[in-house]
Amino acid sequence: MPLTDTHIRSLKPEAKPRKYFDGGGLFLYVPPTGSKLWRLAYRFEGKSKLLSFGDYPAVSLKDARGRRDEAKGLLAKGIDPSAQKKAAKQEQVTAERDSFENIALDWHRTRLAGFSEKHQGTALYRLNTYILPIIGKKHIASLEAPEILALVKSIEGKGNHETARRVLQIIGQVFRFAIAMGKIKHNIAADLHGALRPRKVVHRAAVLGKEKVAHLLMAIDEYAGYYPLVCALKLAPMLFVRPTELRCATWQEFDLDAAEWRIPAERMKMRRTHIVPLSRQALTILKELKKFSGEGQYLFPSTRTETRPISDATMLNALRRMGYQKHEMSVHGFRSIASTLLNELCYNRDWIERQLAHGDSNGVRAAYNYAEYLPERKRMMQEWSDFLDSLRDKSWGK
Template sequence: MKLKVRALASLPAGKHFDGHGLYLEVMASGSRFWRWKYRVGGKESRLSFGPFPEVGLAEARDHLAAARARLRAGNDPAAERKAERRQQQAEAMTFAVLRDEWLALQASVLSLTTMAKARWLFSLASDLDTAPVSSVTAPKVLAVLRKIEAQGHHETTHRVKQRISQVFRFGVATGRAEHDPTSALRGALAPVKVTNRAAIIDPKGVADLLRTLETYGGAPTTVAALKLAPLVFARPGNLRAMEWAEIDLNAAEWRIPAGKMKMRDAHVVPLSAQALVILRGLKPITGHGRYCFPSLLTGDRPMSDNTINTALRRLGFDKDTMTGHGFRALASSLLHEMGWAPDVIERQLAHAERNKVRAAYHRAQYMAERKKMMQAWADYLDQLRAGESVAASKRKTSKPKA
C-alpha cells in the first residue's frame, strides 16, 4: 500500500514501503530517512533520498522517478552519487588545505623560525592555494616557480619546489593526492650555485679576527655578543634570542629549549670560564629583562638578526670573508684539526642525528667530553688572540682558573 502523508510522522520504528522499492526507514531514535532498494547487475543496492520531514513524500517520489530513469538508461545511481561526492571532496581538497595540514603536522618537529620560513616560502606559491590538489600538474607548478626564478632567486625557487613536494608526498601518503607533480620537474629549473657561508678558518686569520673583535666600539650588548659568538658557536638566531632564564651560571650551561632549535630538540651549550666572564659582565646591563641581547629599541625583542653581521662589516669583514654563521664553520674546522671526536663536535653544533636512539645516547654519552672540549676551545682562542704560535692540538690547551 502507498504511504499516506498524514501518517508519516507517527509510523513506528522499521521500514515502511511506498512502492517500487521506496521506503521510509524509522530509526529507534525517531529519525526518519527515505531510502530506495533496487538491484543492479544482479546485486542489491540502496540509495538515500534524504531525511523526513526535510524531504516530503512527493519529493521522495520525484527522486525515485529520476533514479529509476537513470537505472533504465544503464547507470547505477548509487555509484554515480559516490563519484559525485568524491569529485566534490577532491574540489574541496585544495593545495592550501593540504598545505595547512602538513604544516600543522610539522609544528611539533620544526622550530618556530623554520616554520616561519616554510610559511614564507609557501606564500611565494600562493597561486596554487585555491587549486584542487587533483588539478595541480607539473606545468602549473613550473609556472609558479618560473615567476620566482625570473627575479633571480634561484635558491629560493628550489626551496619552494622542495616544500611543495613535501606537501604532495604527504597527500599521496594520506590518500588525497595521486602523485607528486614536482617529480617531473627535474632539470627544469636553473641550477643553484652552491656557496659555503663565509668564514675564516685558518689559525692566523682567526687570531686577527679575535683581536679585531676586541676593538669594536658599539653598544655593550653587541660587544658582548661578538665576544661570545666564537666561544659558543651557536646558530646566530639562537645567540641573539638567548634569554637569561636559559642561563645557569652556577652549572655553567646555556640550555636552549626545544622550541627554539631547528629540529625541535633541546640543546645544551657548556659555558667555558671565558664565556661566564662575558655573561657575568653583561648581567648588570640586561639582567633585569628577558633577553641577554635585547633590541636597542625595546627590551621586548632580541637584537636584530643583522646586528652581528653589521658589526662585522664595520670592522672591515665583508660578507665574502666572515659572517655570524661563520663562527660555526670556524669552530668545526679547527676543532677537527685539534683532534676532537667528530661525533662530539657534531653534537655540540646541534646537527641533527637521523637515528633517534643513537642521538639520545650521544646526548648523555658526550656531555662530559663536550664540556672539556668547550673549555679547551676557549683556551685555544685565548692563545690565538694573544699571538702565541700554537698548533691546533688538544695537547696545547689547559683549563684556566675560573
C-alpha cells in the first residue's frame, strides 16, 4: 500500500531497522536512530542496486516519487541511475574546482606574487567588484565571448572606459593562466580585442623647444624651497625617470662611486630592474643632498615625517608656484622633454627607449637586458646633462 505523509509522520523507530515500501522499488528506511531515509531498490545488468534520495522531510514524499520516476526513465534508456548520480556529483566537484573564481584567485596568488601590494590589491579589488560576482561561479571552460563582452560593456556603459579595459585585461590574463594549467585550450577574451572603445590617449603637458626648456631650467635654479624638493626638481630633467620612481628613491639604490642608480624591479612600472647612469652634475647634487637626508631611507623625505617620501603633489605644486599651469608642464613632462630633444639630437633611438625604461616587445629579453647599451647610455646621459647646462648658459647670456 502506498505511503502517505500522515503515515510517515507517525512512524516511530524500533529496535531493528524497518522498511516501508511505497511502490516501484521506492521505500523509506527507518533505523533505530529515528532517521527516515529514502531508498530505491532496482536491478541493472542483472545486479541488485540501491540508490539514496535523501531524508524525510527534507525530501518530501512527492519529491521522492519524482526522483524514483526519473531513475526509472534512465533505466528504460539503459542508464544506471547510480552511475549517473556519481557522474553528476563529480561534474559538480570539477565545476567548482575549475570555476573562474578558483582559477582567478590561483592566478592572483601565483602570477602577481612578485608585484607590489598596491598592484595586487588593485587587481583583487577589480576581481571582487566587477568580475567574480558575474562569472565567478561558472566553469571557466563553459564561458563564452558574449558573456565576457556583456560584462565589460556594462562597465563601459557607465562611463568607466579605463576600468572596462583593465577588467578585460585581467580576464584575459586569467584565461592565459588557465591555458597554461591545461584547463582550457583557447583565450576567448583575446577574441574581444577591439570590442571596447579605443583608449583615450592622455597627453602629459611638457614645455618643448630649447628656449622654453632653458627658461624652465632657470626657473628651477631660482626656486627657493624645501631643500630635498629643490634637489628633486634639479634631478628630474637630468634623469627623466617616472615621477614615482624619483620621489620614492632610497639611498640604498645608489652607488655614487660607480655613478649608478639601480631601481629595483618592484618599483618599476614594467617590473624590471632599471639602471640610471649618473652624470657629474647629478653626482654633485646627490653628494650635497646626502649631507641632508643621507642618514634616512629616502632621498626626498616628506616635510612631515622621514618615514615617507614627498608626495605626488609636492613637485607638481612647485611647478605651479613657478608659474607653469596645468596645460603647460607636468612632472611627467620631464620625460617628454628628454625623449623629444634626445631624438632631435640624433641619439640612437634604442638607447633613448632603454633609458626611458619603456616596454620591450620581448618581455623575457628585457627582463635580463636592463644593462643593454649601458656604455652608450652612460655617455648619452653625461652629454645630456652637458646639453642642459649649455641651454642655461645660452639663456643667461641673452
